Structure formats: C-alpha cells, structure tokens
Amino acid sequence: MGLSRREFIKRTAALTAASYVGIDLPFSNEQEAHASDADSWHKGTCRLCGSGCRLELGVKNGKAVALRGITKSRTNMGYLCMKGMLFYKLMGNNHPERLKKPLYRARKDQPFKEISWDEALDIAAKEFAKAVKQYGNDSVAYYGSGQALTEETYIFQKVMRGGLKTNNVEGNPRLCMASAVGGYITSFGADEPIGSYTNFERASCFFIIGSNTAEAHPVLFRRIMRRKLDNKDTVKVINADPRVSPTSRIADLHLQFNPGTDLALLNAMAYVIVEENLYDEDFLKNYAVFRMGKEKKQVDFAKYKSFVKDYSPEKAARICGGNITPEKIRQAARWFAKSEGTMSIWTMGINQRKRGVWANNLIHNLHILTGQLCKPGADSFSLTGQPNACGGVREGGGLCHILPAHRLVKKDKLRHEVERLWGIPEGRIPPKPGYHTVAMFEAVNQGKIKAIWINCTSPAQSLPNCDKYRKGMRREDVFMVVTDIFPTKTTELANLILPTAFIFEKTGVYGCTERRSQLTAKAVDAPGEAKPEVWIVREWALRLAKELNDPVIKKCVEPFLGKEPDYELPKAIWDEYTQKLTKGRDNDLRGATYDVLKKLPDGVQWPAPTKEWALKGGTDIKFVRGLDPLADKHAKNDLPYQFYGPAHPDKKLWIWLRPQKGPAEMPDSEYPFYLSTGRVIDHWHTASMTGRIKELMRANPYAYVEINPKDAEKLGIKPGDMVEVVSRRGRNVLPAKIYVGPCEGMVFVYWHDQAEDRMINRVTKDAFDPGSKEPEFKICACRIKKVSGPRPLKPFLVQMKA
Amino acid sequence: MKGKILKLCLLIITVAVASACSAGTSKKASTSTKMGVHPELSAQEKLTPCAQCHKDATPEVYKEWYDSVHGIANVKCFQCHGTYEDLKTSPDETNCAACHNAQYLKRPSDKKCWDCHPAHHFFIHK
Numbered sequence: 001m002g003l004s005r006r007e008f009i010k011r012t013a014a015l016t017a018a019s020y021v022g023i024d025l026p027f028s029n030e031q032e033a034h035a036s037d038a039d040s041w042h043k044g045t046c047r048l049c050g051s052g053c054r055l056e057l058g059v060k061n062g063k064a065v066a067l068r069g070i071t072k073s074r075t076n077m078g079y080l081c082m083k084g085m086l087f088y089k090l091m092g093n094n095h096p097e098r099l100k101k102p103l104y105r106a107r108k109d110q111p112f113k114e115i116s117w118d119e120a121l122d123i124a125a126k127e128f129a130k131a132v133k134q135y136g137n138d139s140v141a142y143y144g145s146g147q148a149l150t151e152e153t154y155i156f157q158k159v160m161r162g163g164l165k166t167n168n169v170e171g172n173p174r175l176c177m178a179s180a181v182g183g184y185i186t187s188f189g190a191d192e193p194i195g196s197y198t199n200f201e202r203a204s205c206f207f208i209i210g211s212n213t214a215e216a217h218p219v220l221f222r223r224i225m226r227r228k229l230d231n232k233d234t235v236k237v238i239n240a241d242p243r244v245s246p247t248s249r250i251a252d253l254h255l256q257f258n259p260g261t262d263l264a265l266l267n268a269m270a271y272v273i274v275e276e277n278l279y280d281e282d283f284l285k286n287y288a289v290f291r292m293g294k295e296k297k298q299v300d301f302a303k304y305k306s307f308v309k310d311y312s313p314e315k316a317a318r319i320c321g322g323n324i325t326p327e328k329i330r331q332a333a334r335w336f337a338k339s340e341g342t343m344s345i346w347t348m349g350i351n352q353r354k355r356g357v358w359a360n361n362l363i364h365n366l367h368i369l370t371g372q373l374c375k376p377g378a379d380s381f382s383l384t385g386q387p388n389a390c391g392g393v394r395e396g397g398g399l400c401h402i403l404p405a406h407r408l409v410k411k412d413k414l415r416h417e418v419e420r421l422w423g424i425p426e427g428r429i430p431p432k433p434g435y436h437t438v439a440m441f442e443a444v445n446q447g448k449i450k451a452i453w454i455n456c457t458s459p460a461q462s463l464p465n466c467d468k469y470r471k472g473m474r475r476e477d478v479f480m481v482v483t484d485i486f487p488t489k490t491t492e493l494a495n496l497i498l499p500t501a502f503i504f505e506k507t508g509v510y511g512c513t514e515r516r517s518q519l520t521a522k523a524v525d526a527p528g529e530a531k532p533e534v535w536i537v538r539e540w541a542l543r544l545a546k547e548l549n550d551p552v553i554k555k556c557v558e559p560f561l562g563k564e565p566d567y568e569l570p571k572a573i574w575d576e577y578t579q580k581l582t583k584g585r586d587n588d589l590r591g592a593t594y595d596v597l598k599k600l601p602d603g604v605q606w607p608a609p610t611k612e613w614a615l616k617g618g619t620d621i622k623f624v625r626g627l628d629p630l631a632d633k634h635a636k637n638d639l640p641y642q643f644y645g646p647a648h649p650d651k652k653l654w655i656w657l658r659p660q661k662g663p664a665e666m667p668d669s670e671y672p673f674y675l676s677t678g679r680v681i682d683h684w685h686t687a688s689m690t691g692r693i694k695e696l697m698r699a700n701p702y703a704y705v706e707i708n709p710k711d712a713e714k715l716g717i718k719p720g721d722m723v724e725v726v727s728r729r730g731r732n733v734l735p736a737k738i739y740v741g742p743c744e745g746m747v748f749v750y751w752h753d754q755a756e757d758r759m760i761n762r763v764t765k766d767a768f769d770p771g772s773k774e775p776e777f778k779i780c781a782c783r784i785k786k787v788s789g790p791r792p793l794k795p796f797l798v799q800m801k802a
Numbered sequence: 803m804k805g806k807i808l809k810l811c812l813l814i815i816t817v818a819v820a821s822a823c824s825a826g827t828s829k830k831a832s833t834s835t836k837m838g839v840h841p842e843l844s845a846q847e848k849l850t851p852c853a854q855c856h857k858d859a860t861p862e863v864y865k866e867w868y869d870s871v872h873g874i875a876n877v878k879c880f881q882c883h884g885t886y887e888d889l890k891t892s893p894d895e896t897n898c899a900a901c902h903n904a905q906y907l908k909r910p911s912d913k914k915c916w917d918c919h920p921a922h923h924f925f926i927h928k
Contacts, residue, residue, distance in 0.1 A: 035894075035896035036894070036896045066896070067900065068896075068900045068901075068903050069901050069903065071903055071904040078904060079901045080900055080901055081876075082880070082881050085881060085900045085901075214874075214875070215876065218875065218876055221875065222875045225874055225875055229874075246876055250874065682878075695880045695884075695885045698848055698849050698851070698880075698885060699851045699852075699880065700851070701849040792846075795849060
C-alpha cells in the first residue's frame with residue numbers, strides 16, 4: 001500500500017504537470033483563528049455564486065475568524081461549499097494584498113502613487129466632467145457588476161442617468177444572464193423565475209441543460225442530489241450537455257450533444273410531446289398562444305405542429321451528434337412531460353449562445369406545452385452566476401436598456417415616472433439606451449468613451465476576445481477608474497484605483513436567483529482606507545455637480561447627504577429604491593425593509609408589497625392566486641393562474657417557433673475543434689478572491705485543457721503535456737487533462753486563471769446574441785497541438801507593483 | 803529520502819488508524835483530535851489537490867469518500883481536514899459545523915460527529 005515519496009510525486013507530476021520549481025505564494029503560515037474562537041456571529045449572504053446561501057460570520061476581537069451556514073435559511077438549509085466556508089480569509093486585515101489606499105497615475109505607463117481620498121475624488125470628478133464638456137454626455141460610462149450590492153448599483157445608475165444624462169450603464173450580468181432575461185420576458189412576459197428553490201424538494205424530474213450545477217452552484221446541487229438519492233426510482237434526472245461533468249453523476253440519462261445543436265434537441269423533445277399527445281390541452285387553451293418572427297405574429301397550434309414536424313428525433317439525433325439517439329430524445333421528452341413536476345435548470349451553457357434567447361424560449365416551450373409550471377415541482381428555472389445579478393442589476397436598473405424595477409428606458413411613460421420619483425426634470429434621462437457591454441468596450445476601443453468607471457469586476461479578463469478590448473483600455477485618452485478590493489487584470493490598466501469595502505465590511509442587500517433579497521450588515525472594519533461604494537459615489541457626485549455646475553447631479557444624492565456610510569446611507573438608498581421605485585411594479589419590495597430583512601434568517605421573495613407578506617418570506621410561486629398577492633390583484637378571470645407580466649399585453653404565455661441555429665463559428669479544416677469554457681468548484685470568476693485563499697488555490701492552481709481521450713490519442717497528447725490552444729483571436733498554452741468529459745471534437749478550459757498563457761478569454765469569440773447582446777463564450781473554433789511534455793508551471797495572480 | 807518515506811508511511815498509518823477508529827472500534831482513539839503528519843512538501847508540491855495523491859496513497863479512504871454524499875457533492879478533503887499548515891487527521895468539529903451547525907449543537911456531549919456518522923462514508927447513522 002505504501003508509495004515511495006518519489007512515486008507519490010511522480011504520479012502527481014504526470015497528472016498535473018506540477019513542477020518542482022519552488023515558488024512561494026503569499027499565504028501566511030501563522031496559526032489562524034478558528035470558529036471555536038468566535039465571540040460573536042453575524043448574519044449575511046455568501047459573496048460568491050448566485051445561490052444566495054445564508055451564513056454567519058464569526059468575529060473575534062473585530063477580526064473575521066470563520067463562516068458557517070444558517071440552518072433555518074431557505075436557500076441553503078445551513079450548507080456551504082468550500083468557497084462559502086473560507087472567504088472570511090479575505091476580510092479586514094486577514095489578507096495582506098487588500099487594496100487599502102487610493103492609487104493614481106496620470107499615464108498608464110507610469111507607476112501608481114498613493115493619494116488621499118480628497119485628491120482621488122477630485123480627479124475622478126474632473127476627468128468625467130472634462131469628458132462630458134469636451135465630448136458630450138455619452139463619452140462617459142459605468143460598467144458594474146452582479147456582485148455589487150443593490151444599493152451600489154442603484155446609486156451609480158442614478159447618478160449616471162439622472163446626473164450625467166447618459167444610459168451608458170452596463171454590467172457583467174450582460175455576460176451571463178441577459179439571454180435568460182430575454183427568454184423570460186418573451187416567453188412569460190416578466191423577468192425572473194416563476195418558482196423557487198422549494199421546487200427542488202418537490203420535483204419528480206430534473207432537466208439540467210447547459211449547467212454544471214455540481215461545480216457552479218454546489219449547494220443547490222446538493223438539494224437536487226438529496227432529492228434524487230432519497231427517491232432513486234421515482235425521481236429522474238436528465239443531464240443534457242456536450243460535456244460529462246460532476247453533475248452527470250446523479251443523472252439517469254445523459255444527453256451529450258455537439259455544441260450548438262441544443263435548439264434542435266429541444267425542438268425534437270417538443271416534437272415527441274406533440275406526436276405522442278403528451279401536451280396539456282387545458283393549460284394551452286387557458287394560458288398560451290403561439291408566436292413567430294420578429295413581428296411576434298400569432299399563429300395556431302396547427303402551424304406549431306407543422307413547425308416541429310421538421311425536428312423528428314431521428315433528424316435531431318443526426319444534427320446533435322454526440323451520444324444522442326432518437327430513443328434517448330423520446331425518453332427525455334416522456335419523462336419531462338409525464339412527471340408530476342418537472343424542473344428545468346440551466347445557466348451559461350444556454351445563455352452564452354449566439355441564440356441564447358431562443359434556447360431559453362425553447363426550454364420554456366416545453367414547460368408551457370406540458371403545463372409544467374406553477375404547480376409544485378414544476379418550474380423553468382434559470383440559475384444565475386453572481387450573488388446580485390438578479391437583485392442589483394436586473395431589478396436595480398444596472399443595464400443600458402433598463403431602469404430600476406423592470407422599466408424599459410425606451411418607454412417614455414416609465415422613464416418619466418422615474419424622473420418624477422427622483423424629483424429631477426422630465427427629459428433628464430435620455431430616451432435612447434446606452435451601449436451594451438461589447439458595444440461599450442468597442443466604443444472604448446474607438447475612443448468614443450473617454451472616461452469609464454469599472455466597479456467590482458474585471459473585464460480585462462472576463463470579456464470574450466479580451467485582447468481586443470484590452471487595447472482600448474490601454475489607451476491614454478481613456479481615463480479609467482477601477483473600484484475593487486484586490487489587484488486584477490483590470491486594475492493593471494487603470495488610472496485611478498479606489499479601494500472598497502468587502503461584504504461584511506459594509507451594509508447592503510443581495511438578491512439571489514429565486515427573487516430573494518437578503519441583507520448583510522457590517523460586522524468588521526474594512527482594511528486601511530477602503531470605503532463603501534455608496535460613500536464613494538455620493539462624494540463623487542457632489543464634486544461632479546460643482547465641476548459641471550449642475551444642481552441636478554447634486555439632487556440625485558440629496559436624499560443621502562449627511563448619512564453615515566456603514567448603515568444609514570445604504571438604508572436610505574434601499575428605502576428610496578424599494579418604497580418609491582418598486583411600488584406597483586412586479587418586483588414590489590416595499591415590505592422588505594431593513595428591519596424586516598433583519599428579522600428573517602434569510603430574506604424576502606418579491607413580490608412583497610406589505611411588511612406582513614414580507615415577514616412570511618414573500619412569494620414562493622409567482623402568478624398563482626392565493627400564493628402571489630399580485631396574481632389576486634391583477635386577476636382578470638377565475639382561472640387559478642394569472643400571468644400578469646408587464647411585457648405581454650394579452651397576459652398569455654408565448655410558445656415560440658424558433659429554428660435550430662448553430663454557433664457563430666463552426667470548426668473547419670484549419671480550426672477543427674470546438675472550444676468551450678466553464679468553471680471549477682474551487683474558483684470563482686477571475687479568481688481575484690478565490691486564488692488568494694490557499695486551500696482553494698492549491699485545489700486548482702492552474703487552468704488546463706480537457707481533451708477527450710480519443711482525440712488525445714489521435715494527436716499523441718498525454719496527461720500533463722503542454723498543449724497549444726489557438727483560435728483566430730488568440731493563443732493559450734495549457735497542461736492537458738485527458739478526460740472523458742468533453743465529447744469528441746471538443747476541448748474545454750476553465751476561465752479563472754489570470755496567467756497570460758492560460759487566460760482563455762484571449763481565445764474565445766466575442767460574437768453575441770442579437771436579442772440579448774450576450775456573448776457566445778461557450779462555443780468557438782480552435783486547433784490544438786502538443787508543444788512539449790509536462791513543464792514547470794506557476795500559479796499566477798496580479799500583484800500591485802509599488 | 804528514507805526519512806521522508808518514513809513520514810509518508812506514518813501519514814498513511816495515521817489516516818488508516820483514524821479511519822479504523824472512526825468505524826467504531828475504539829471510542830477513545832476516535833475522540834482525540836491530532837495534528838496530521840504529512841511528508842514534507844515544497845511550496846510547489848503543495849499545489850496539488852489532496853485527492854490526486856490520496857487516490858493512490860489511501861485508495862480505500864478515497865473510494866469511501868468518492869461514493870459518499872460528500873464525494874457526490876464535491877465536499878473536498880481540505881474542508882474537513884484543513885490544508886498543510888493546519889492539517890488535522892481527525893478534523894476539528896467546528897469544520898463540520900460550517901454546514902451541520904444544528905446537528906453539531908445538539909450532538910451528545912461525549913461523542914464526536916464520526917462516532918455516529920462513519921468518517922468518509924457519512925451514512926446517516928452507524
């Protein structure tokens with residue numbers, strides 16, 4: 001049983017290409033404090049994925065020492081993943097690399113120097129004012145984050161729109177869930193899922209497509225796993241994905257299709273449902289219509305039937321390739337339609353597609369056809385990747401085309417309503433939406449944007465085809481402010497870096513995937529001079545008002561003047577947003593005051609128009625009379641479901657006729673492989689946080705390229721060999737992992753690594769969905785080649801150069 | 803080199819003993835929390851996921867874990883045992899409490915979690 005140390009290490013090297021070159025990461029070896037040392041525990045929400053796990057921070061003498069789950073929380077029932085257990089190591093003075101002072105350089109080829117907050121805010125105000133005066137209001141932009149608190153996104157977009165008169169307000173949720181928004185609005189007439197996580201314990205069939213839930217949403221996966229393991233024979237799990245992943249371990253049926261053939265697969269499932277009369281005739285009659293084309297033309301069921309006739313399982317199996325057979329498609333469709341409650345779950349595999357909105361529509365189609373909605377266990381449920389993409393950005397007005405509380409910029413009535421609620425002159429917010437994300441960074445490339453504020457995200461690493469956009473960010477005539485807690489690939493390109501407080505070092509709300517808003521109050525001090533963003537924006541806006549001699553800018557922050565920044569200021573912003581802006585909207589949050597949120601172990605699901613309703617937790621399932629107060633309020637008839645979504649005047653669900661469309665770039669003789677990207681459980685996004693926690697970095701220190709064993713054999717690639725991955729845009733060199741994961745003809749790379757050679761978004765393509773403007777990260781063409789045997793590798797994180 | 807091999811063997815024995823104890827043969831041994839003994843590794847070698855080596859070094863433990871709910875749910879070695887600087891063969895129970903706090907608080911005071919929920923298998927009860 002014993003292995004010699006030599007053998008032990010040899011095996012390690014063969015598997016990972018880990019080297020013997022000693023490099024020391026800045027991990028402290030000093031004895032750390034632990035949970036048992038905590039003298040107080042403080043409720044809050046996990047900082048990382050979009051699940052919204054509730055947890056308590058253990059604090060000892062003002063220092064964060066541990067995290068533990070809250071058992072009574074309806075999101076996670078006390079469970080945490082490794083990231084959720086460990087991110088306290090980034091708080092306060094626990095990590096030596098936290099940004100602690102404002103840093104400035106006039107030119108990007110100069111070193112940074114420390115400056116005071118007064119100087120920093122003056123510079124930020126002068127540069128934005130200068131751009132506005134010289135080049136107009138649309139020469140400035142804000143690029144935010146699904147990780148910012150709702151209060152932060154709200155105040156940033158208020159100052160940009162109401163103060164600086166531009167809709168150049170965007171955020172990284174454009175990169176992950178914009179297609180889901182488009183899908184919900186066009187299929188159901190209202191954004192965000194109908195149901196809740198409670199359906200995990202009620203579903204009899206799970207249809208997981210384009211989601212490695214086990215790694216991307218581990219605590220939600222635990223709930224699905226538990227449901228399956230406790231009901232092995234009666235609960236079915238279908239996993240549809242071009243790659244076998246840890247999620248596949250609980251699957252009864254794995255549908256492994258070639259990338260970009262998902263629309264054919266989904267239409268073929270609809271074919272089976274129609275052909276075998278598995279649809280719910282009453283549900284269709286009462287709640288649905290069929291539509292097609294840009295003009296949203298209504299058609300009848302016969303037309304839909306003739307449309308899906310073109311997607312027989314036999315034909316779809318030929319299109320899909322992989323392991324797909326007609327019988328597997330039929331089986332999946334039957335389980336889906338016949339179960340007592342079917343829950344679909346998806347994320348980036350569906351959303352990050354050239355036709356991501358259509359892919360969303362086709363999943364919703366299956367639910368509408370079979371009536372698998374609104375009843376226990378039945379849900380068409382898009383998972384979100386970031387902790388506040390839903391609450392802050394989708395609901396708070398953090399994208400270029402939307403205002404707070406699901407209002408469209410282009411609708412005059414809604415825009416003027418916001419102006420009135422803010423007490424600013426009518427016409428102050430421009431009627432034209434701003435640049436969407438790819439267009440925004442294209443405008444930076446072209447020098448149309450002269451000043452940009454990037455908050456809590458790292459587009460230099462996270463944009464597809466990022467080298468193209470880093471060129472623009474390097475321009476000396478583009479002034480770039482970056483607010484963050486650690487150095488990143490984006491702070492490297494900034495003029496001004498402003499250090500911010502981390503979660504638990506400030507107060508605010510995150511709204512997770514299931515429409516649930518949850519409060520985290522300050523429990524420890526931020527390190528050095530790091531400040532909450534809400535304070536930074538307020539102080540910047542006051543200076544902007546002076547620079548531009550524009551009292552309306554000051555008006556935007558007037559309700560918040562004089563408030564202390566750790567609690568009273570975010571509370572005042574939350575109150576304005578919820579009490580004024582969400583009143584009467586479908587995400588009515590008036591009942592979810594800070595006081596109410598503090599009383600609950602988790603939070604409140606909207607709609608929650610009253611405190612009484614909010615104290616019960618809010619609305620578990622939308623559109624159901626008796627369960628959703630707005631369904632009763634908006635009821636037009638005696639039917640139990642009322643689809644009152646603001647985007648569908650007919651108050652019906654829409655089944656769409658959407659044909660198969662492939663990706664923007666298909667493999668060819670020059671670039672014969674599909675490249676797809678994704679996550680591993682130990683890291684999150686650009687790893688600026690998880691890479692700085694030693695347990696997590698050690699668990700996955702480098703990105704690798706996953707290659708199907710059959711492809712590896714053909715190309716003579718062995719485990720650990722260094723492999724070049726080249727596309728028309730860029731090149732990476734990564735160690736090989738030979739793995740029956742990706743299907744033949746496909747390779748997979750995770751996108752967290754900051755090392756230039758392993759940063760896969762240098763290779764991905766920036767094509768985007770014409771509807772949602774979400775890029776197609778998941779598919780492009782590449783070629784691969786062994787360049788050497790295993791080589792020494794170093795983990796890499798951007799460090800701040802003095 | 804001999805010394806290092808010896809240390810590795812010691813680790814394997816320690817893990818095996820802890821595993822056997824936690825299966826219920828010796829309550830006394832199972833209730834002690836020991837700092838783990840791991841072969842000395844360079845900083846670079848420490849950048850290796852635990853399971854990668856332990857799949858071969860302690861295959862029985864690896865299999866028990868892999869087939870357990872912790873294995874399916876991707877609960878990894880370091881979440882319970884810590885990493886090299888704070889490695890514990892028998893975990894600090896407050897690590898269990900990160901996910902199982904309610905159960906941790908109501909457990910019998912004379913028992914460790916794994917006295918009833920066998921380590922690495924994690925059945926509901928022995």
